[in-house]
Structures are given as structure tokens and as C-alpha cells.
Amino acid sequence: QLQLQESGPGLVKPSETLSLTCTVSGGSISSSSYYWGWIRQPPGKGLEWIGTIYYSGSTYYNPSLKSRVTISIDTSKNQFSLKLTSVTAADTAVYYCARVSYDSDGYYFIDYWGQGTLVTVSS
Amino acid sequence: QSVLTQPPSASGTPGQRVSISCSGSSSNIGSNTVNWYQQLPGTAPKLLIYSNNQRPSGVPDRFSGSKSGTSASLAISGLQSEDEADYYCATWDDSLNGWVFGGGTRLTVL
Numbered sequence: 001q002l003q004l005q006e007s008g009p010g011l012v013k014p015s016e017t018l019s020l021t022c023t024v025s026g027g028s029i030s031s032s033s034y035y036w037g038w039i040r041q042p043p044g045k046g047l048e049w050i051g052t053i054y055y056s057g058s059t060y061y062n063p064s065l066k067s068r069v070t071i072s073i074d075t076s077k078n079q080f081s082l083k084l085t086s087v088t089a090a091d092t093a094v095y096y097c098a099r100v101s102y103d104s105d106g107y108y109f110i111d112y113w114g115q116g117t118l119v120t121v122s123s
Numbered sequence: 124q125s126v127l128t129q130p131p132s133a134s135g136t137p138g139q140r141v142s143i144s145c146s147g148s149s150s151n152i153g154s155n156t157v158n159w160y161q162q163l164p165g166t167a168p169k170l171l172i173y174s175n176n177q178r179p180s181g182v183p184d185r186f187s188g189s190k191s192g193t194s195a196s197l198a199i200s201g202l203q204s205e206d207e208a209d210y211y212c213a214t215w216d217d218s219l220n221g222w223v224f225g226g227g228t229r230l231t232v233l
Binding site for chain 2: 037039046047048049051052060061062063096103105107108109110111112113114115116
């Protein structure tokens with residue numbers, strides 16, 4: 001059974017960089033069949049896609065966050081990571097890592113989610 | 124303001140059938156498939172419906188999805204108390220070149 005687990009600091013100071021890692025177990029992050037991504041959810045609010053990465057390193061970012069986001073992948077460790085720079089209180093959220101699959105017609109869907117980790121931006 | 128529009132709330136009594144709508148545009152729902160997620164309190168979202176109307180293994184057939192034009196709908200029949208959760212629609216947006224979500228619908232079982 002595929003599992004994804006987020007890890008990283010739960011508290012980040014304003015203007016600093018938020019860094020999270022997602023460790024994948026029960027499956028290979030190097031598979032050409034999947035993408036891997038980050039989604040966040042501010043407390044009491046809805047879901048926001050942050051970005052997606054392929055095992056080759058190709059990335060897609062939310063245009064509203066693109067200038068501050070970097071997603072990278074380490075196939076040797078079966079991990080992928082998120083860096084979000086110059087954070088403010090508005091970046092306080094539960095951050096989820098997830099797997100993206102596609103159906104027989106080539107349409108994508110997010111099928112597995114990590115349990116999520118709360119990151120609070122505060123001094 | 125979410126790209127996809129969902130009603131903020133819905134409700135029903137046990138055994139009833141409820142429907143949740145999701146409205147988008149030609150660049151998202153109109154040209155891609157729609158997925159639905161169930162989020163129980165304090166937990167991560169769980170895939171409920173993918174590719175408009177497909178259920179992953181383990182999801183009861185009480186849950187069904189449909190799509191027409193730039194709108195989609197999730198239907199839950201035989202409503203149960205454990206269905207009380209937040210429900211989100213999602214799809215790819217060709218203009219944004221990224222995933223977009225609805226604002227979520229909180230389902231209350233009366």
C-alpha cells in the first residue's frame with residue numbers, strides 16, 4: 001500500500017523559507033506512470049494546488065506562487081521536497097504531499113495523499 | 124475565490140439522496156475530467172470519484188459522479204451519518220496549466 005509522509009518544521013518565521021519533504025513508501029517515485037505534488041489548506045479553508053513534479057524533474061507551479069516555490073525530487077531517497085520562500089502569515093496551512101495518476105484516456109487525478117502537516121508562520 | 128464553484132453547504136436526512144454541484148469553465152471542466160474528494164474532519168482528502176464517474180476500489184456505489192459541459196455533480200444515495208464531511212471537486216485547468224479545486228461543500232446529515 002502506497003504511503004506518503006510529510007516532514008519538516010511546524011513553525012517558520014515570517015520572511016524565512018518553508019521547507020518540507022515527502023517520503024514515499026510502498027512504491028517507486030521513479031515510476032514514469034505518476035507525478036508527485038504539493039497541495040495546501042489554510043485553517044478552515046479550501047484546497048490550493050502548489051505544484052507538481054515528474055521523476056525526470058519537470059515541474060509545474062501554481063502561477064500565484066511560482067516566484068516563491070521550488071519543488072525538487074530525489075529518486076535515490078524516494079523523496080520529493082517543497083521550498084517556499086519569503087513566507088507570511090498567509091502561508092500558514094496544512095501542507096499535503098500527493099501522488100498524481102492518469103486514466104486510460106490520459107486524464108490526471110490525485111489519488112493518494114499524505115496525512116498532512118501543519119506549518120504555522122509566526123515570529 | 125475558487126476557480127470552481129460549489130455550494131458552501133448541503134444537507135439531508137439518513138437514507139435520502141443528495142447532490143452537490145461543481146461549476147467551472149471551458150478551460151477546466153469543459154476540457155478535462157472531474158474528480159471528487161471527501162474530507163472527514165481532521166483528516167486528509169480521500170479520492171471518491173475520478174474521471175467524472177469512476178469509483179476507486181473500496182468506495183461504495185452509493186457515491187456517483189457525472190459531468191455535462193462545464194458542470195459536474197456528485198450524488199450520494201442512501202445517506203449515512205458517516206457521510207458527514209467536506210466534499211471538493213477538482214480538475215486540471217488548461218489556461219492556468221495546473222490543478223484547480225472547488226471551495227468545498229460541507230455536507231450535514233440531519
